[in-house]
Amino acid sequence: FVWKTSIRTPSGFPNGPKGLPVVGNLFDMPSRREWLTFTEWKKSYGDFIGMTILGQRIVILNSYEAVMEMLEKRGTLYSDRPNLTLFRKWIGWDWSLPILPFGDELQRQRKLLSQCLSPAASKTYNVALHEQALLYCKQLLKFPDRFQKHSRTMTGAIVMMIVYGHRVKEENDEWISLAERFSDLLGTLGVPGSHPVDIFPSLWRLPPIIFGSGFAARMNLMRTILQQLFREPYQQVKQKMADGSIHPCIAQNLIETHTASTGEITEEKSIMACTAVSYTAAVDTTVASLDTFILAMMIHPDIQKKAQQHIDDLLNGSRLPMFADRVNLPYVDAILKELYRWQPVTPLALPHRNMKDDRYGDYFFPKGTMFIPNAWLFLHDEEYFPEPSKFIPERFIDEDGKLATVPRDPITISFGFGRRVCPGKYLADNSMWITMASVLALFDITKPKDAFGNDIEPDLEYESGAAVSRPKPFKCCITPRSDASAALLMASLEQL
Numbered sequence: 001f002v003w004k005t006s007i008r009t010p011s012g013f014p015n016g017p018k019g020l021p022v023v024g025n026l027f028d029m030p031s032r033r034e035w036l037t038f039t040e041w042k043k044s045y046g047d048f049i050g051m052t053i054l055g056q057r058i059v060i061l062n063s064y065e066a067v068m069e070m071l072e073k074r075g076t077l078y079s080d081r082p083n084l085t086l087f088r089k090w091i092g093w094d095w096s097l098p099i100l101p102f103g104d105e106l107q108r109q110r111k112l113l114s115q116c117l118s119p120a121a122s123k124t125y126n127v128a129l130h131e132q133a134l135l136y137c138k139q140l141l142k143f144p145d146r147f148q149k150h151s152r153t154m155t156g157a158i159v160m161m162i163v164y165g166h167r168v169k170e171e172n173d174e175w176i177s178l179a180e181r182f183s184d185l186l187g188t189l190g191v192p193g194s195h196p197v198d199i200f201p202s203l204w205r206l207p208p209i210i211f212g213s214g215f216a217a218r219m220n221l222m223r224t225i226l227q228q229l230f231r232e233p234y235q236q237v238k239q240k241m242a243d244g245s246i247h248p249c250i251a252q253n254l255i256e257t258h259t260a261s262t263g264e265i266t267e268e269k270s271i272m273a274c275t276a277v278s279y280t281a282a283v284d285t286t287v288a289s290l291d292t293f294i295l296a297m298m299i300h301p302d303i304q305k306k307a308q309q310h311i312d313d314l315l316n317g318s319r320l321p322m323f324a325d326r327v328n329l330p331y332v333d334a335i336l337k338e339l340y341r342w343q344p345v346t347p348l349a350l351p352h353r354n355m356k357d358d359r360y361g362d363y364f365f366p367k368g369t370m371f372i373p374n375a376w377l378f379l380h381d382e383e384y385f386p387e388p389s390k391f392i393p394e395r396f397i398d399e400d401g402k403l404a405t406v407p408r409d410p411i412t413i414s415f416g417f418g419r420r421v422c423p424g425k426y427l428a429d430n431s432m433w434i435t436m437a438s439v440l441a442l443f444d445i446t447k448p449k450d451a452f453g454n455d456i457e458p459d460l461e462y463e464s465g466a467a468v469s470r471p472k473p474f475k476c477c478i479t480p481r482s483d484a485s486a487a488l489l490m491a492s493l494e495q496l
């Protein structure tokens with residue numbers, strides 16, 4: 001213990017808060033909205049903040065240029081992940097792509113996903129995305145107060161359809177319920193990497209009951225659910241392929257392209273793993289983005305009206321927006337970029353780790369250092385985004401009313417970096433665009449009123465979970481813009 005926690009800071013390692021003997025900076029680490037503290041610390045420590053927590057060296061990267069050089073250009077060196085022993089050993093999540101260490105399995109899974117989620121491949125899901133956006137609007141029409149629940153249902157339905165060709169039931173879908181149960185349990189485990197077994201990995205050899213019977217029961221339950229999520233939807237795809245009832249989907253595509261002439265499916269475990277992780281990776285992130293969209297439109301009626309005007313000018317109320325209209329609706333895209341910038345869903349991306357000693361300028365980083373890129377800071381840099389706390393989509397529109405080319409496009413920052421960049425980035429972006437365009441065309445989003453007719457102001461503070469930042473629950477009014485828009489939605493749904 002003493003050896004592990006008393007590793008001396010090597011010369012050239014960046015400065016940071018002083019910390020205590022043995023525990024290091026354990027008590028300096030902010031427990032919520034860490035990116036704001038790291039941004040504040042930049043004033044004292046600069047672009048690199050070096051810390052040690054119980055022997056683990058950590059560097060906060062407050063410099064965009066350093067992130068581009070280290071995580072992007074020297075990507076092979078900086079693509080490992082911290083060793084999340086609790087996930088890997090106790091709940092059996094060692095196959096999960098976001099936590100895989102750098103190596104063959106990571107590369108295999110990323111290659112499989114890029115075959116199905118490249119920019120070109122992502123376009124093939126546009127029909128399914130459009131359909132789900134319309135169904136989402138139908139739910140908004142029926143039960144506007146439950147907009148946050150509808151965002152979750154829609155995103156889950158998109159993933160299950162695209163990944164497994166599974167059409168979810170409106171209520172109590174077995175896979176959605178299981179995946180949601182797993183997400184809820186995950187939320188009870190605290191910040192990944194903070195459990196004693198993550199800090200002292202050899203503890204995993206002891207039974208989890210040393211942390212209490214409730215904890216051990218949770219570990220067991222999570223392990224069981226994960227096994228089900230890993231195997232069963234995949235087996236169902238194989239079954240449906242055999243009886244000819246499969247809907248085109250990622251799992252089917254991967255099975256077909258990896259079936260040898262002998263009938264053997266090569267890389268089958270990796271196919272099962274990269275499909276099974278999609279739900280967890282996609283839902284919380286996309287739902288948080290949609291919540292931010294609704295919130296931003298509610299508190300900026302002028303921006304909402306302007307976007308609606310653009311849509312009306314193009315379509316004259318004759319139909320709802322389609323993907324083909326995207327090029328002619330740059331203002332909707334500008335709103336999306338501003339959402340990624342204003343309240344990034346993953347303000348610190350996910351931590352990376354270096355696999356060899358390295359130097360950057362005068363700094364020295366020993367192998368195994370954990371790097372946390374402060375994406376929030378890069379997206380709130382006044383030099384690139386004046387008045388960064390304000391929601392101003394016009395930053396991304398040029399003099400001709402087209403999308404401007406900007407030096408820091410938020411989409412290149414808010415989905416992470418280098419060889420660990422989010423593989424679902426294009427799918428998520430397309431899904432956000434069609435949902436936003438459909439909602440803007442059909443609904444007015446306004447603040448709710450109190451008993452005296454006054455606007456109820458939302459709490460604009462965000463909650464931070466394990467990696468995702470999302471608005472606190474809020475209320476809003478979502479009403480059809482006119483009788484004609486409700487009729488247009490019904491007509492569009494009939495054409496599906």
Ligand code: HEM
Nearest residue numbers: 097098281282285286346349350415416417420422424428
């Ligand atoms: C708005 C929605 C989303 C946001 C903001 C987002 C953001 C991110 C970020 C920041 C990372 C970490 C990158 C890094 O380590 O540098 C990540 C990783 C990942 N994302 Fe997303 N994501 C979104 C949606 C999706 C979707 C729809 C999918 C799948 C269909 C997905 C699958 C993944 C996977 C598998 C990883 C792990 C990659 C790895 O470790 O190599 N994400 N995402």
